[in-house]
Structures are given as structure tokens and as C-alpha cells.
Amino acid sequence: MSDWRIVAAVVAAWLLANLAVGIIPARRSSRSVAGYVAGDRGFGTVLMYFVTGASIFSAFAFLGGPGWAYSRGGAAYxxxxxxxxxxxxxxxxxPWAARVGRVHGYVTQASMLAHRFQSRWVAIAAGSVSVIASLPYIALQMKGAGIVIEQVTAGHIPQWLGAAAAYGVVLLYVWHSGVMGVGWTNVFQGVFMIAIAWTLGLYLPYRLxxxxxPMFEQIAQVRPELLTAPGLGPDGAPWDxxxxxxxxxxSAMGFMMWPHLFMKAFAAKDEATIRxxxxxxxxxxxxxxxxxxxxxxxxLYPNPPAQPDAVMPHIVLSSGMPELVVGLFCAGALAASMSTGDALVHGAASMAIEDVYRPLAQKRVGDEERRTLIRRVALVTGVVGFVIALTSGRSLVGLLLVAYGAIVQLAPSVYAAFLWRRATAAGVVSGLVIGTLITGLLVVFPELRPFGIHEGLVGLALNLATLVIVSLLTRTPDGAHTSRWLAVSRGLSTPPEEVVSA
Amino acid sequence: MRTAVRLFAACYFVLMAIAVTFPGVRPFNTVYPLVLGLPFSFAWVVGWVIGAGIVFFLVYLAENRR
Incomplete structure (x- = not known):
């Protein structure tokens, strides 16, 4: 067994390095909300690439991915x-979202929808769904960070303390630097996790x-059912x-609906950068x-890990590698967790204030005050995520599937905004509410799911149907506003009709 | 030119959605032959992902030519 103190020291050094990288760039963005949330719309290709990539690849990919391949085989595909x-x-x-965002000054996708449909209830509904969906996803990242630290220190640092240390650092740089802190730490974390994954992924099969x-040939002889889709279900029987x-x-439809990803369309410097x-x-x-x-x-490893999510730290620990390598591996896993967690905390807090609090309060809130509120809510979001992480019995994948079921409900509204002139605010809001409620119901009562299909897909179908029917039953929206808005999104004209926020 | 590339990209992703889900994936869902050491079913998905990168690149080139 390696000395856990050396590993812990490497991890501590890693966290400090992150803190430094996250806090330094704050000087370069403006003190406005657009600066704190959308980086003054100045993200170039390097930042965009790593922000997108690293915030997509989370603790779920780094621990859950190998965990699925190990326990459920082809299901991981x-x-x-x-x-x-x-x-x-x-x-x-x-590019459509970037153009309307630039002209009308949006920083979140819910504020974009609210302006398109001319209703603050759209912002409140879309904002609430995004925040609710973000919480289990944040909890997942914290749990992942906790599991890794606990494993590599042989239990000397318990899960809750590990998660608290990693996310204490995250909250500090999100508080201080907003989206710029998220951006530059993601570059740092992204490079690190890719390097660690490729090195271990090529080295371990050769060593073992x-x-x-040869490794897959051996698996094909013993457990061929693991190597093809759909692999195995959670119960070990073939998956449906x-x-x-x-x-x-x-997951494909929900993917870009995540606020922390979609909002990067508002942070990008130009359309070429997005492409x-x-x-x-x-x-x-x-x-x-x-x-x-x-x-x-x-x-084919002789002694199995305590739980599938821990297969990666388990192999790394028991293959007799030096402590420094174990520490670096752990840092890679933390990078995966933190690079997503920071973007989620930042995105959820921005939406809670911009899309739920402001439309509900219906009063002028100054730029400086909003930025302060977003920071405070980021702290609250972190604490709530932490509580869910500690109290929820669900696995990493279980948490992710719940989150995706909720976030995918935004898809019909976003597509309708750009593609269907006849969609109305009432249609969008009722679709969101119905879709989210049905999905939530099926999460609680999984036996009601038809043919074993994902609960989010059922919710999505009903959401879309509701959106269409209610829209057709309600009054046609203001055609001139819709035409102008759509023209801006397609880059056909840029009339500064009105500016939502400075 | 731009329209053609957009159409091609749309077709690629519809085909991909069919090719990586059931029942479309069934004929390619085998262990052998191994491709660069990976089972064919695994390499099949990786191939579509790499192809997507190429299609994205073509779209980028076409959209940026003004």
C-alpha cells in the first residue's frame, strides 16, 4: 500500500494550483454582469474549446465511464x-443564439426565451427547470471528487471532507472570477485530464x-457479452x-440545453469561434x-473494486505504481469533476438570479447588485449540491440520468423559439411544466415507464405535444416582434429594437 | 455550395443516429475483427465520432467562406 500522505500532498498542491489559475484572470474581465456571466462575449478558440470539452467531461466520464465499461460492458458505448x-x-x-444574444444583451438561455415569447413566466419556468436539473449534476461531481480522494488516501480523508476541500476551491474561484475563472481553470484541468487518461489507457493494458x-481477446473468451451493445443492465442481465x-x-437532445454549455454561445467572440x-x-x-x-x-482483474464507480482508482492503486503517479491520477479525476462542477455552479447561480429572481421581483436591480447576488447564490448552490451528494443513495450514473431527464425538457422551447413562429408563451410554459412533472413522476415510479424507455423521452414527447396544442389554442403572438427577432437570429438584420439588459 | 454541405451534414447525423442505436447498430455489433485492438462494436462508434469531426470541419470551411 502506498503512503497516503504523499498522495494527499500531491492532491493539495493540485488544488492550490487550481486556485491560483482561477483567481488571476479576474482582473481582465469587466465588473459587469456580462463580464461575470458571459466573459464580455470575448472567448476565443482556446478558451471555448477547453470550456466546452472540459465542462462536458466530468467525474461521470472519468469514473462512471470506466465504471460502466467494467460492470456493464457495451452499455458504456x-x-x-x-x-x-x-x-x-x-x-x-x-450562431443563431449568439446573434440574438449580442443584439439584445442576453446572458442566459431563459432570458433569450422570455424575450422571444414576451413573457417573464417563460424565464421563470425555463430558469427553474435549469436550476433543478443542475443540482443532481453538481451533487454527482462532488460525490465523484469525494470518492477519488477517499480511495487514494485509503480512507484517511473521508468522502465528505474530500468533496468539501475540492469544492471549497471551486467556490472560491467562481466567487472571485466568474466565468473567466471557470474558463482558465478548465484549460488547465482539460490538458491535465486528457494527458492522464491517454497515458493510463495505453499503459495499463500493456502492463497487465x-x-x-490481447486484452480484448482475453475478455472475448471469458465474457463476450460485455463487448457488444447494449451490454448489461444495472442488475447484470442483458440491457434492454x-x-x-x-x-x-x-442525452443527445438534452446535451446542448445545459445552461453551462448553451450560455457559452453568448460568451463566444464570434460565430467562427463557435464553429x-x-x-x-x-x-x-x-x-x-x-x-x-x-x-x-x-x-479480468483478480480482486474486484468495492463499487464499479471506483474501478479506475482501484486499478491504479493496486497495480503498484509510485505515489506520485497515484497523486497525479487523482488530480486528473478531480480535474474532471471540478471543471464541470465549476461551470454548473456558475451557470445555475446566474440563471437563478437572472431568470427566476429578477422576473419575480419585477424591480430594477443594478448591475453591481446582480453580480453580488449571483455570487451569493453560487455559494448556496454549492452547499445544496453538497447536501444532496452526502444524503443521496444514487450512483453517479443514476444522478446523471435524472439530471438529463429534466434538462432535455428545455429542448422543445429552444427549437420552437428559432423554428416555429406560431409558438406562444402559454404553449412553452405549459409544455415545460408538463414535461418536467411527467419525467419527475417516472423517476419516482420507474415501473410506469412504457417499454423501458428513458423517462426523459416520455416527458419530452408530452412536452412537445402540449407545446403544440396549447400554442394553437392561444392567441397568435405579436408577428412584428417575432419577425424582427428571427431576422436578427439569421443575421439578416440587426435593428437595436430594445436592449434587455446592459 | 454552402447548402450542399449543410444538407450533407444533416444526412450524416441522421445516418449516425440510426447507425449507433437499435436496430440500426445490429449488423455491426460484433467483437471481431478487432480494429486497432478494439472490438468492432466499439470501433464502430469511435469511427462515427471521428467522421463527425470531419463533417464539422467541412461545415466550418463552407460557412466561413464569404
Whole structure:
């Protein structure tokens, strides 16, 4: 057993380095809300690439990915499948959103929807759904950070303390630097986690089995059912192909609806930057390959880990590597967790203030005051996520699926905003409410799900149907406003009709 | 030119959605032949992801030509 104190020292050094990287850039963004939330719309390609990539690849990918490959085999391919499918629609949506955002001054997607549909209730509904969906996702990141630290220090630092230390650092730099802190730490964390994943993913199979090919040949002899889709379900029986396929579709549709991703369309410098980020993204996505390989390496391993999510730290610890390497691995896993957690905390807090608090309070709130409120809510969000992480019995994947079921409910409203002139505020709000309630109901009573398909997909279908029916039953919205708005989104005209916020 | 690329990209992602979900994935869902050491079913998905990168790049080129 390696000396846990050396590992703990490496981890502490890593956290301090993050703090430094996160706090230094704050001097360069303005003190406004647009500066704190959207980085003054000045993100270039390097920042955008790492913010998008690193905030997508979370503790879920780093621990849950290998955990799934290890325990459920081909089921893990779903995680690899949905990313680029989800990114594709953003080729159109991203530039549209960036243009209306620039002209009308939006910093969140809910404020964009509210202005398009001319109703503050749209902002409140969309903002609430985003915040609710973010909480289990934040909890997942904290739990992941806690698991890793607990494992590599042989239990000397318990899960809650590890999670608290990592997220204490995150909250400090989010508080101080806003989106710029998130951006630069993500560059740092992104480089680190990719390097660690590829090194371990190529090295471990050679060390343990003499190569990647020989490893899979051995698995094919003993447990061939693990190597093809849909792999195994949580109970160890073959997974349902319908569940596998619907998990891909729901995740793909929900993917870019995450506030911390969608809002980056408002942070990008220009449309070319958005498209460049998109074409570079698959290079981040293939980073799942070494992670799955590490998970598969655990299949033939003589002594199993305590839980599938811990397969990666388990292999790293028991293959007799030096403490420094174990510490660096741990830092990589923390990077994955923190790079998503920071963006989520920041995104959720921004939406809670901009989209829920402001429309409800209905009074003028100064720029400086809003920034202060966002910071305070970021702290509250962190604490709530921490409580969920400590009290929830769900696995990392369980938490993620709940979060995706909720966030995907934004998709019909966002698409309707850009594609369907006849959609009304009443339609959008009732669709969001129905979709979220149905999804929540099916999470609590999973036996009601038809054909085992993902609860988010059922909610989505009813959400869409409600949106269409209610829109057709309510009064046609102001055609002139809609036409102007759509013209701006397509880049056909740029009339500064009115500015939502400075 | 730009319209053609957009159409091509749309077709690619519809095809991909079919090719990586059931029942479309069934004919390609086998262990052998191994591709660069990976099971064919695994490499199949990786291939679509890399292809997506190329399609994204073509769209980028087409949209930025003014």
C-alpha cells in the first residue's frame, strides 16, 4: 500500500494550483454582469474549446465511464455515441443564439426565451427547470471528487471532507472570477485530464495484458457479452436495447440545453469561434476511448473494486505504481469533476438570479447588485449540491440520468423559439411544466415507464405535444416582434429594437 | 455550395443516429475483427465520432467562406 500522505500532498498542491489559475484572470474581465456571466462575449478558440470539452467531461466520464465499461460492458458505448449527435444541432443553434444574444444583451438561455415569447413566466419556468436539473449534476461531481480522494488516501480523508476541500476551491474561484475563472481553470484541468487518461489507457493494458488487442481477446473468451451493445443492465442481465437507444437519444437532445454549455454561445467572440469549437470537439470526445479501455482492463482483474464507480482508482492503486503517479491520477479525476462542477455552479447561480429572481421581483436591480447576488447564490448552490451528494443513495450514473431527464425538457422551447413562429408563451410554459412533472413522476415510479424507455423521452414527447396544442389554442403572438427577432437570429438584420439588459 | 454541405451534414447525423442505436447498430455489433485492438462494436462508434469531426470541419470551411 502506498503512503497516503504523499498522495494527499500531491492532491493539495493540485488544488492550490487550481486556485491560483482561477483567481488571476479576474482582473481582465469587466465588473459587469456580462463580464461575470458571459466573459464580455470575448472567448476565443482556446478558451471555448477547453470550456466546452472540459465542462462536458466530468467525474461521470472519468469514473462512471470506466465504471460502466467494467460492470456493464457495451452499455458504456452510449456515452460515446451521444456527444457529437448532441453537438450537431448547435452548428445552427449556436450562431443563431449568439446573434440574438449580442443584439439584445442576453446572458442566459431563459432570458433569450422570455424575450422571444414576451413573457417573464417563460424565464421563470425555463430558469427553474435549469436550476433543478443542475443540482443532481453538481451533487454527482462532488460525490465523484469525494470518492477519488477517499480511495487514494485509503480512507484517511473521508468522502465528505474530500468533496468539501475540492469544492471549497471551486467556490472560491467562481466567487472571485466568474466565468473567466471557470474558463482558465478548465484549460488547465482539460490538458491535465486528457494527458492522464491517454497515458493510463495505453499503459495499463500493456502492463497487465501485453496490449489492447490481447486484452480484448482475453475478455472475448471469458465474457463476450460485455463487448457488444447494449451490454448489461444495472442488475447484470442483458440491457434492454430500447433503454440503450433512448438513453442515447435523450442525452443527445438534452446535451446542448445545459445552461453551462448553451450560455457559452453568448460568451463566444464570434460565430467562427463557435464553429471552430464544434469541429474540434470530437478530439475531446475520443478521450472516452482510453477511459473505457481502463474500465475493461478491470474485467479480468483478480480482486474486484468495492463499487464499479471506483474501478479506475482501484486499478491504479493496486497495480503498484509510485505515489506520485497515484497523486497525479487523482488530480486528473478531480480535474474532471471540478471543471464541470465549476461551470454548473456558475451557470445555475446566474440563471437563478437572472431568470427566476429578477422576473419575480419585477424591480430594477443594478448591475453591481446582480453580480453580488449571483455570487451569493453560487455559494448556496454549492452547499445544496453538497447536501444532496452526502444524503443521496444514487450512483453517479443514476444522478446523471435524472439530471438529463429534466434538462432535455428545455429542448422543445429552444427549437420552437428559432423554428416555429406560431409558438406562444402559454404553449412553452405549459409544455415545460408538463414535461418536467411527467419525467419527475417516472423517476419516482420507474415501473410506469412504457417499454423501458428513458423517462426523459416520455416527458419530452408530452412536452412537445402540449407545446403544440396549447400554442394553437392561444392567441397568435405579436408577428412584428417575432419577425424582427428571427431576422436578427439569421443575421439578416440587426435593428437595436430594445436592449434587455446592459 | 454552402447548402450542399449543410444538407450533407444533416444526412450524416441522421445516418449516425440510426447507425449507433437499435436496430440500426445490429449488423455491426460484433467483437471481431478487432480494429486497432478494439472490438468492432466499439470501433464502430469511435469511427462515427471521428467522421463527425470531419463533417464539422467541412461545415466550418463552407460557412466561413464569404
Amino acid at each position: 452510449y456515452i460515446l455515441s451521444y456527444g457529437v449527435l448532441g453537438m450537431a444541432p448547435f452548428l445552427a443553434l449556436g 495484458y501485453g496490449g489492447i488487442g 436495447p430500447a433503454a440503450y437507444s433512448s438513453a442515447i437519444l435523450v 471552430r469549437t464544434i469541429f474540434l470537439f470530437p478530439s475531446f470526445q475520443v478521450f472516452l476511448v482510453p477511459l473505457f479501455v481502463i474500465g475493461f482492463a478491470g474485467v
